[in-house]
Every structure is written in structure tokens, then in C-alpha cells.
Amino acid sequence: MNKNIFIVLGIFIGVILLSFMFYINTYNGLVQMDESVKSAWAQVENQMQRRFDLIPNLVDTVKGYAAHEKDIFTNIAESRAKLSGAGTVKDKIDASNSMNSALSRLLVVVENYPDLKANTNFTRLMDELAGSENRLSVERMRYNEQVKLFNQKIRTFPTVMIANKMNFEKKDFFTVPEIAKEVPKVNFTK
């Protein structure tokens, strides 16, 4: 009789201990993954900021040659304001995408100004911009990889039980609409 109670008690404590350990492990793992997603996102934001900072210079240079293309400039200014006002990840992704389209429109306009294209300062800025776009796409890819891992993790059993309880939510992918994916290319060969 006494013996049986001890066995049951032992099993009970064992199960509690085991599930507690499982809980801690899973929770820590999730926190770590959450942090990697956040740091990947920070890199994305860095690159967004880099492009953001580049734009006034670029716009000034273009204005010197094509001051009357007012639509383009207001467009860019608007998308820039949108990005600085964006708070959530989702808003920032949207703002960044709208900046993409504003910039690619600028680059189409630039095609009509051969003098501008020959300007060294402009060439430099264009390289900086292309570099910025490329950096952004690299960091976007790395961010999406982290998000994919995280989303997979929180939706698989048994992690899903803990993830739900601890309010770990699915993260947003950084997707780019098909039109914006085409990195604007300027052809400098005359």
C-alpha cells in the first residue's frame, strides 16, 4: 500500500519535472529565435535608413537637371515621409515598397537627360543607390529565412502549445510586389 503511493508519487513528480524542463527548453528556444528575427529585421531597417538618407542627395542632383519633373519629386517626398512615419513592421514594408516604385519612376525619367547621366556625382549616387537596393534585398532574404524558421517552429507540435500560451505570434515576411522586384537599371553606355 505504502509502496504503491510512493511509486505513483515518484512518477507524478517525474512527469512534472520532465514537462517543466521541456517547457523551459522550448521557451528559451523560442526567445532565441525571436531575437534572431529581430536582429535580422534591424539589419533590414538599417538598409532602409541608408537608402532613406541617400535620397535627398539624389533628388538634389536630379533637380539640377530636371527641375520641372515635379510629380516625381513629390512622389518621392511622400514615400519618404511615409517611411519615417511607419511604426510597425508591416507599415515599414509597405512604405519601403512604395519608395521602390517612386524611385524606379525617377530612374525612368532620368533616361531622358543625357547630361545628367554623364554627371560624375550622379553616377556615384546611382551606384550608391544600386548598392543600397542590393543590400536591402540581401538583408530581406536573410530576414525572411529567419521568419520562415520561426513560423515553422511555432506552428509545429508540441511547440505550438507553448507558443500559443506565451503569445508568440507569426511574423510577417518581407515580400515585394512583382513590379517592384525589378531593380531599376540605368544604362550608362552612350
Place this chain on the structure above:
Amino acid sequence: MLKKLFLLLLLIFSSTSFCKYFVFDEANIIPINEEQILEKIIWEWNQQSGHQLAVVSVKSLQGMSIEEFASKRFSNLGIGSKSKDDGILFLIAPSEKQLRIEVGYGLEAYLPDGLVGEIRDKYITPYFKQNDFVSGILFGTQAIILYEAKNEGIALPQIQSGQLPETGMVPKHSRADMITGFFIVLVIIFLLKRFPTLRGFLIASLLYNMGGSNRSGSFGNFGGGFGGFGGGMSGGGGASGRW
């Protein structure tokens, strides 16, 4: 006699072809002599700065964009150290007529994209357009290294004491070297023919000289200096171009 001559030639050439760390000429566009010059330039910079640069020519981009390909190759090779990410990749795809200079995270401050683009337009694409890959690659590599060193404040005494490459410099150099080498071989052949007794002495002194110059030269210490690429990553910095 012929056999001995061949041996001698072999000796002379092998004295200049030792290291093969930084250049991966998969598309076969760089002659061996120029490849050695490249290796030496990069080696010198690597010794002074600790950074790494890989020159890679590829047969095909396998349908990828050059940016994507460069970023993959960069992390596969792991150019630069893991902690500093201070590597550079100079990628040339002759069949696609595209090139990219990808700069690792750690060197972005010294080589901003605009500067890299300028190097591309000034020192690389003009030559590539004339199918002169060797000059473009040599000038480009030198310019990258010299600008990086200048911006970081590193002295490179062996490479033109900090001067930026001028047109025609490197090929002239290599041509002069080749001509000198040719004359040395001629003189040796002549001497060997005229004074057979000198052979032993000549070969011995040649060997000694080579050993000596290897020891005293800045490129001589190949044995333990370079331990391979260090696992560096890039974040998409640099510039690409077509020609």
C-alpha cells in the same frame, strides 16, 4: 644539353610561380604571369591589412543575377575573417559580360559603393570593352586595394608606395619582367655553351640567388602566412556592371 636547358627553364619559372591563394581563374582569362602579379599584389595588402580579396572569373552565372551569384560565392568562399567580415570579391563573368565587386560588411566604410563604381568605370570596364581582361583585372584589383589602403591609412610600401595605378603601368611592368627573364635565359644558355665548366657554379649561384631573394623579398614568406579564407560575409555592398 636540351634536357639541362629545360631543367633550367623550369627552375627559373618555378621561382616565380609559388602562391595560389586569391585568384580563381575558372574562365581561364588570366595568363599565369599576370596571375602571379595579382597574387603578389593581394598578398602584400593582405599582409599589411589582414583583409582578403578574391579574384574570381567564372564560366557561367548559372542563370542567377550577378548580385545573387556574388553573394553566394562570397559566403561559400568565406572571404575575410568571421569576426570582421573584411573581405572583397572581384567577380568576372566574361560570357555574360558582367562583373561585380562585392565588399564585405567590414570594409564598406573604406570602399563605399560610389567609389567602387568609379573604380569600375575608370580602371575596369574601359579595358573589358576591348576584351582586354588582364589589364582590367590588374588595374581594377590594384585600384581597389590602393583605395582601401589609403582610406584606412595603411601603407603598402611594395605597391607603388600608395600611388594609384596609371594607365599602362602594370602590363609594362610584366612585359619588362618577361624581357629581362628572357635575356637572363639567353645569357645563361650562351655561358653554358661557351664555358661548360661554369655549369655547376652557375646553377648553384642561381639557386642561391633565388633562395636569397625569396627570403628577403616581402613575398618570400609563403610558408605560414596565409591560412585560407576566414568565413567572412557580405551584405550586398559594392557595385556591379556590364560592358
